[in-house]
Amino acid sequence: MTLSDTAADLRAPSGQFLKKSAGKTTFTGTLENLPYPDRFPTPDEAVEQMFTLGYVLFPGVLDSAEVAALRALMDEKGGADDDKYNVPGWCYNRQHVTDFWQEPRLLTYMDRPGLLEAVRGIHDPGAHVTGGSLWTTGAGRAMGIHVDYQPFALPESVYDAPGARIPALTSTAHYYLNDMTADLGPTLVIPGSHKAGRPPVDESTWRGVAPQAVMVKAGDVCLFRGDIWHGAWLNSSQNERRYMMQVHYGTMYIRKTFPGIQWEQFWSADVLAQATPTQRELLHAPTGM
Numbered sequence: 001m002t003l004s005d006t007a008a009d010l011r012a013p014s015g016q017f018l019k020k021s022a023g024k025t026t027f028t029g030t031l032e033n034l035p036y037p038d039r040f041p042t043p044d045e046a047v048e049q050m051f052t053l054g055y056v057l058f059p060g061v062l063d064s065a066e067v068a069a070l071r072a073l074m075d076e077k078g079g080a081d082d083d084k085y086n087v088p089g090w091c092y093n094r095q096h097v098t099d100f101w102q103e104p105r106l107l108t109y110m111d112r113p114g115l116l117e118a119v120r121g122i123h124d125p126g127a128h129v130t131g132g133s134l135w136t137t138g139a140g141r142a143m144g145i146h147v148d149y150q151p152f153a154l155p156e157s158v159y160d161a162p163g164a165r166i167p168a169l170t171s172t173a174h175y176y177l178n179d180m181t182a183d184l185g186p187t188l189v190i191p192g193s194h195k196a197g198r199p200p201v202d203e204s205t206w207r208g209v210a211p212q213a214v215m216v217k218a219g220d221v222c223l224f225r226g227d228i229w230h231g232a233w234l235n236s237s238q239n240e241r242r243y244m245m246q247v248h249y250g251t252m253y254i255r256k257t258f259p260g261i262q263w264e265q266f267w268s269a270d271v272l273a274q275a276t277p278t279q280r281e282l283l284h285a286p287t288g289m
C-alpha cells in the first residue's frame with residue numbers, strides 16, 4: 001500500500017489531514033494485552049519509548065482513595081438523571097469536559113511526577129494541557145482504530161531514516177479508574193504505529209501488528225502519542241461501566257480548547273488561588289517562543 005492510494009482521500013488540497021480514519025477499522029481479531037510494566041519507568045525511558053513504541057504505561061499513578069474520589073467526581077458531574085446518558089441503540093455514554101478553569105479538584109491530575117517529565121520530554125519547549133474529558137462508557141461501546149492527531153502525511157521510510165526524530169505534537173494520558181478486564185472494553189494500541197505517518201483506512205492492523213489491550217489496574221495511566229493507531233475493544237459486559245479520564249497535552253504549536261489561565265476573567269477564583277506555578281504553566285496558553 002502506498003501513501004497515495006490510501007491517504008490521498010483523507011487529505012485537503014493543502015496536504016493536511018481531514019479525518020482520523022476512513023472505512024472499517026474495528027478490530028475483531030484475537031485480543032492480546034500490552035506487556036504490563038514491572039516498575040514505574042524513568043523519564044528517559046518513557047521519552048524513548050514514546051518515540052519507539054508511541055505509548056508508555058505508568059503503574060500506580062493514583063492510589064485507591066484518589067481513584068474513588070475521581071469516580072465520585074465523575075458521578076457528581078453526571079448529575080441525578082443518569083438515564084439521559086443511555087444512547088438508544090448504542091450504549092451508556094457519559095462524557096464531560098475536564099473543566100480545568102472552574103474545577104480546582106482537577107488540578108492534581110495534570111502534573112504527576114514521572115508522567116509530567118515524560119510529557120515535557122516529548123513536547124517541550126512549551127508543553128501544555130490542551131483539554132481532556134471525564135468519560136464513563138457502558139455495555140455495547142467500542143471504538144474503531146484511528147489517530148487522534150496526524151496533521152500531515154509522512155512516508156514510513158522517514159521514521160526509519162538514521163537520526164530521524166519525528167516529534168509528537170499531541171499526546172493523551174488515559175487515567176483508568178477500573179481494574180480493567182476484556183469485557184470492560186479496554187483501550188487498544190498498535191505499538192509503533194505512529195510510524196505509519198497516516199490514519200488507518202479500511203484496516204485495523206499495521207505491518208501485521210494487531211491492536212493490543214491496555215489491560216491495567218485502577219490508578220494506572222497510559223500515555224500515548226496523538227499519531228499512534230488506537231481504539232477501544234467492545235464493552236461486552238452485562239451492565240459494567242468503565243470510568244476513565246483523558247488529559248490531552250500538546251506542544252506550543254497546538255491550541256488549547258479552553259482559554260489560557262492568563263485570561264483570568266474566565267477562571268474561577270478557587271482555581272486561580274489553588275493552581276501551583278507548574279499547573280499555571282501547563283494551563284497557560286502558549287504565546288510564542
Ligand SMILES: O=C(O)CCC(=O)C(=O)O
Pocket residue numbers: 143148186187188230231232
Ligand atoms: O475510550 C478509549 O479507550 C479510547 C478513546 C479514544 O481513542 C478517543 O477518545 O479518541
Ligand SMILES: [Fe+2]
Pocket residue numbers: 146147148230231
Ligand atoms: Fe483516540
